[in-house]
Amino acid sequence: MNTFGRNFRVTTFGESHGVALGAVIDGCPAGLEISTEEIQAELNRRKPGQSAMATPRIEKDQVEILSGIFEGKTIGTPIACIVRNQNQASKDYDFLKEVFRPGHADEGWFYKYEHRDHRGGGRSSGRETLARVIGGTFAKKILAENNATQIIAHVSSLAGVDSCDISHADFDTAEIEKNPVRCGDKKAAEKMIEAVIDAKRKSESVGGEITICIKNCAKYLGTPVFGKIEGELARGIMSCGAVRSFEYGIGSKAKHQVGSMQNKRKEGISGGLTTGDDIIITVSVKPTPSISQKQKANTPNGEISDFVIGGRHDPTIPPRLVPVLESMVAMTLADFLLESPDRMNQVFR
Amino acid sequence: MNTFGRNFRVTTFGESHGVALGAVIDGCPAGLEISTEEIQAELNRRKPGQSAMATPRIEKDQVEILSGIFEGKTIGTPIACIVRNQNQASKDYDFLKEVFRPGHADEGWFYKYEHRDHRGGGRSSGRETLARVIGGTFAKKILAENNATQIIAHVSSLAGVDSCDISHADFDTAEIEKNPVRCGDKKAAEKMIEAVIDAKRKSESVGGEITICIKNCAKYLGTPVFGKIEGELARGIMSCGAVRSFEYGIGSKAKHQVGSMQNKRKEGISGGLTTGDDIIITVSVKPTPSISQKQKANTPNGEISDFVIGGRHDPTIPPRLVPVLESMVAMTLADFLLESPDRMNQVFR
Amino acid sequence: MNTFGRNFRVTTFGESHGVALGAVIDGCPAGLEISTEEIQAELNRRKPGQSAMATPRIEKDQVEILSGIFEGKTIGTPIACIVRNQNQASKDYDFLKEVFRPGHADEGWFYKYEHRDHRGGGRSSGRETLARVIGGTFAKKILAENNATQIIAHVSSLAGVDSCDISHADFDTAEIEKNPVRCGDKKAAEKMIEAVIDAKRKSESVGGEITICIKNCAKYLGTPVFGKIEGELARGIMSCGAVRSFEYGIGSKAKHQVGSMQNKRKEGISGGLTTGDDIIITVSVKPTPSISQKQKANTPNGEISDFVIGGRHDPTIPPRLVPVLESMVAMTLADFLLESPDRMNQVFR
C-alpha cells in the first residue's frame, strides 16, 4: 500500500539505492500554479548533508517533473515527479546481505518478502520520505490557496533538551529554519546541538519530539465516523518510520482532566471535524537505530552475530523529519478538502 | 466514511435515537463458526446501565443477525446485524434543537450537514460504537482461529488514579471483568471507583487511560509504506470519540531515549510490520463532556446561552470504551491478516 | 465486494431465503427529501408476483428505514434500509443441497466458499437485486434534483420479438409501465407477452434486451483514465446476473463504421466524460436458467444426475430487470456527480 489518500492520492516509489525515487499525485485539481523550484525548496529542507545533525551522504535530490503540469499549472492529470539517486555507495552495504541491522526493518521485510534489496534498507530507508515531501508540496499549495492554511512544525525536544520555557504553540516560526535542529526556541536549539554532538561523539543516537501547529485550517474537514480527522492525521504521521506516539490538543494529559475544564478547551477538532481553531499535534520520535557501537544482530540463517554498522547515518531523526511530518499533515488535510459534497445544496456542476 | 477496512470491511450505521444501529461485515471468510450469543456477550460488555460508572439509560442492546450466516457458520456473504433502540426518551433531548452541547460534536455537525438529528447527538453519540463491537467480535474470532491471537485491554488510569504499581503489560486479565471500572489491578480499581463516584457527586466527569495488549499476534502484518500497522492501529483507535493520544512500545518516552537502549527493546512492531512479540498500546481518554454543572453554550442562531444538560450520561468513558478499543484493534489486525499474498510462492488458488 | 461506488457508496446484503435483505447507503448528502413510499414504489416495480411474466413467489417486499433519515430528509449519515423475507418456502429447496442447478451460480460458489446457503441460490439469487433498487431510488432523487436527470429503460426485445419499428431512443415512456413486459412499444409488447406465455407452456425460458436512455445528464461526469463513465456504467450493469453484453452509442456496429460518419454522431459520452446529450445503452439478457424440463446436473460429489427443478421461477428476466438496471445507472452517475472538485476554482468549503 504505497498510496496515501482517497481524493488527493499520492503514490510513492523508490528504494534507497535503486535508480530513482518519486511520487505520482493523482486527484490534484487543475489550475494550481507550481514550479520545480518550489518542490526543490521543500526537498532541500529534507535532504541529507545539511549539517552535523545529518548523514554525510551527499545527494542533490534534484527533482524532475514528468507529467501533469503544463505552462506552470496543473492540468488535472496525474503529476509524476522523480529524483534520481546519485551517491549510492552501494558497496558500503554489501555486508547487510548477511545480517539484519538491530532496530531496523531488515528482518521483518526479509521474512515477509523473502527477496529484498538489502542496500541501505531498500524501501524501508528513511530516504523513502523524500517522495512524501513532493506530495506535501502540492498539498500545502492547495491548502494555502484555499484558506491560507499553514502547517508549521518544529523540534520541541531533542537529546533530552526540552524547549520547555515556551508553550508548544508559541514557538518562533522565523527561528525554525535558522538553526540546524529546526527548533523554534533559539536557546533550546543551542543546547540541543551540543547534546547531539556529544551523543555522536559517544557513538550514540538520540530521540526527540516534534510539535506541529495547523493554522487557519478550513472548517469541518473530516468525515465521520471512520474518517475522523484525528484518526487520519494519526495514520499519516504514524506511518513515518521512527514515530512512537501521536497526541493532539490536551493529548496524553487527558487522562487527568475533569469535564468542566476540558469543555472550555479549544483543540481545533471536535466530533472528528476541524473547527477552524489551531490544532496542536505532538509526536515522539525514537533515536536513529544506526549507531557505531558494537551490537548483537540476527542473521538470515538464524544465528546471532557481532555487528558494527557501516554506511552513513543521521545521529538523530527529528530535524529532517520536520518537513516530512508537515507533508503528511498537508496531504491528509488536502484529501479531506477535496472530499465529496456534504449537503444537497453543494451538489452541482 | 462509515466503512472501516479494505479486506475485512465493517460498515456501521445508526443514530442514538433512531430506529436501530447495526453493522454490515463484508469480506469475512466463509466457514467461521459464530453464534448470536457470542456477539451478544461482547455487546453486553459495552452496554449502558451496567453500574454506577455508566449512564442509567437502559438498553438491552439485543442483536439480530439478518444475513451472512447459515447453520451457525459464515458463508462468505455480507453479514448484517442490527440492534433496535428501545429506551429512546427522545423528549429528554428536545431542548438540544436550540443549543450546542459544550464539548460535543453538535455544533460542527450542524454546520457541516445543516440538517441533523439532534437527539442525544444522533450519530455522533457514543452509542454508535456498539456497531464497532459487533464487527470486533467477528474479527476477534478470525484472529483467535488463525494464531490464538488475544487482544486484552484494561483501564490503567482513571479519575487521577494510576494503576502504577504494576507494569502496563502485567495486569491481571482475570480481574478486568470483575470490577466495574475494568482495571486489571484490584487495588487501583477500588480507588478509581471511589474517585469516580466522588466526581459524579460534584457534577463532574473524569478522564482516564486504557492500555491494550496484543498477544500471539501473527507475524508480518502491515503493508509498507502507507499501510504500516502502527498507523492503521492509530487510525482506528483515534476514530473513537474521546481519545486524545495513541502510543505504542516506548511511546512518548521515545524522545528521551538513546539508540543503544532503544535497539534492545521489543515493541512488537518493526518496520511497520508485526514481529510476533507483544504489542502494548496506551490511549488517553478525555472526560465525558456531558456534566450537570451550569455551562455556557453556543446556539444555532449564533448566541451564547446558559446551559444545563438533561438526558442521561456516563460520568467517565474508559470502562465502556474497553471493548470498543479491543474491537478497533481486532478489526485492524484482521484486515491485514486477509491482505493479498506478499510473495509469488503464495499466489495460488 | 458488496459495496458499489466510491463517493455514493451502496453496500448490500441478504440471501434469498435468509432473514432479510437490505442496503446501507453511505455518502448521500444531507438534506435530500425522501419517503418510505418512494422507495416502496420502486421496489414494487421489481417485486415478484406482478404478472404471468414473473415468479409466483409472493413477497410484499416491505421496506423499513433504520437510520440516516430524520424528519423526512437525509442527515448525511449512513442510511440503512431492510426488507424482511416472508414467503421463503425453504423446503422447496432442500433438494438443492445435493445438486447444482444448471446455468446457476451454485457450483462455483460451492467450491469457492465451501459452506453455502443452498436455498434458492442464497446470495446469488436475483432476489439480491432488490437492495440495488433501494440504492437506486436515492441515486435517482439526487440526479433529479441536480439536473432533472432521468433514466428510462424498457424491454426492447423479448422472446425473439424485437420492438424494431421504432428507434431505440424513441420509445413511448408512458407505455412502459402499462404492460407487464415493460416494453415502450405497445404492439411489440402484445407479441412479446404471447411469446413468453408460449415458451412457458413449453417448459422453456427466453432471453431479451433492455434499452436504457439517460436524459438531461449533467455534463463532464467521469474521471479519466480509469474512471471513464462508459467503463463504470458497464461495470455496474454487467454485475447483474444474466447480462451478457453492454453497448452504448453506435455500439457493436462501430466495427463497420468510417470516421467521417462516426465523428458526426452524438453519443452522450466523449473522452470518457458525459457531454449532456442523451446516452443510449443496450443490454442483452440471457434466458432464466430455471426451466421445468428434465436436465443433467452436476453434484457436490462429482457425479452427474438427472434433474427436474422445483421452486418458483420467472419465465424471463428483462421485465423485472428494468428497475434494477435503471438503479445501476443511477448509482453510477450519482457516484461521479459527488466526485472531488476538478479545478482549483471549485476548491472551497
Add this chain to the structure above:
Amino acid sequence: MNTFGRNFRVTTFGESHGVALGAVIDGCPAGLEISTEEIQAELNRRKPGQSAMATPRIEKDQVEILSGIFEGKTIGTPIACIVRNQNQASKDYDFLKEVFRPGHADEGWFYKYEHRDHRGGGRSSGRETLARVIGGTFAKKILAENNATQIIAHVSSLAGVDSCDISHADFDTAEIEKNPVRCGDKKAAEKMIEAVIDAKRKSESVGGEITICIKNCAKYLGTPVFGKIEGELARGIMSCGAVRSFEYGIGSKAKHQVGSMQNKRKEGISGGLTTGDDIIITVSVKPTPSISQKQKANTPNGEISDFVIGGRHDPTIPPRLVPVLESMVAMTLADFLLESPDRMNQVFR
C-alpha cells in the same frame, strides 16, 4: 482516477507530448522474475510506426525501470517504469489551442479542467495506453506462473472485413503477430490490409472488432456481488478510448436464446466467477476520429470553424489496441488472483 485495481494496483501517468509516460505497479508480489526486455517486447507490439496500418510518428518507446526490481526479481515494493517521449513535434499541434478536434476528448476535457495540454490530446491521447501495456506485462507474468493462463487477442473484423469463416475462438494464434492487422486468419488479414489502405487513400478511417480468448484461467476469480468478473473485465476494456461494446460468451445474441440451449453453454464465467473454461470476449472499436478530410469543429470561444487536421494518425485503431486490451484483461484477472482468502481454511500466514 488513474489507478486500476484494488490488490494489483497500476497507476499510470503521462501526456502525449509531455516529458514522459509511465506506470507504478503496487501490490505485485515479491519474487516475480521479469526483465526490461520482456516489458520492451510488449511495448514494441503497441508502438507507433510499425506499418502502414499505424501512425508514422516514430517513438522508440524505450522503457526504464526505476524501482521495485532487484537482481531481476520483484521485491514487493512499487515498481516504477517510465518511457520518455522523443518525437514530440509539438508544433504540429499548435493549431489545437483554438479548436476542438471532432470525435476527440478535447472539448469535454477543456470544460472540465479549463487548463489543458492541447498537444496531441495530452492525456486523452491513445499514447496513454502504453502505460497500460507496462502494467499488463507484469500481470501476464503473474497469471502465467500461477496457472499457465494465456490471454490471446486478435482483430476479428476490420474495415468491414470479418474473419467470419472461422469460429472466434479457433483463430490461429501463430498467425496473429505475422500480419500488420493482427488478425488470426491469414486470408481475412490480406483483405483487411487492402481495405485499410483503400480507406486511407480516401482520407477515411475505419472501425473494427477485437476478439479476446482467455485460456487456462484460474477458477473462481471474481467477488460477488459488485466484483463479478464480467463487470470488472467490462470496466477495464470499456476504459480504453474507442471501445463501444463489450460482450462475452453468447454475448448480444443472448436476447434470442432459450433456456434449454443456454444452460448447456460453457462461457467460462458463471455466477460472476470464472469456471476454468475458455472465456471469449468481443469488443467493437470505432474508427479513428482523426481523418484528413475537411470537417466542422467547435472552438473554445463557442464558434464553429472549418477544420483540417494536422499531426500524425493511425488509419485504424484495433491492430495497436490488441496488446492494450490483453493488458486490461490481464490486470483485471491478476487483481482477483491476489484477492483476500475466501475461506477460513485459507487464512494463514
